Amino acid sequence: MVLVKGSVFVHLNNFKKIGVKVESLYDPDEENREFFKKEIGYDVKVFESDEYLIKNSKIDGVIICSLHCFHFIQIKRPLKMELMFLLKNQR
Numbered sequence: 001m002v003l004v005k006g007s008v009f010v011h012l013n014n015f016k017k018i019g020v021k022v023e024s025l026y027d028p029d030e031e032n033r034e035f036f037k038k039e040i041g042y043d044v045k046v047f048e049s050d051e052y053l054i055k056n057s058k059i060d061g062v063i064i065c066s067l068h069c070f071h072f073i074q075i076k077r078p079l080k081m082e083l084m085f086l087l088k089n090q091r
Helices: 005-017 030-039 050-056 068-080
Strands: 024-026 045-047 061-066 084-089
Touching (some): 030 045, 061 068, 068 084
């Protein structure tokens, strides 16, 4: 998952309602990672790169919540791994 401060919490709250737990996520920005660790409310692995996350986590699917200019780069790895994904466009 690519963390973006606002929209990621909407998705996480919806996941909690249906019994899905996010195990790990990444964000290249240290401030965003620290914000997420503080605000999430349960223990989750937070990584600084998607490559490191993939090497150190079991992944069932990917949610990308980022600006559209990053989508092409961010979607290539889950596609190569044949993972299910949700692409969320930021406004």
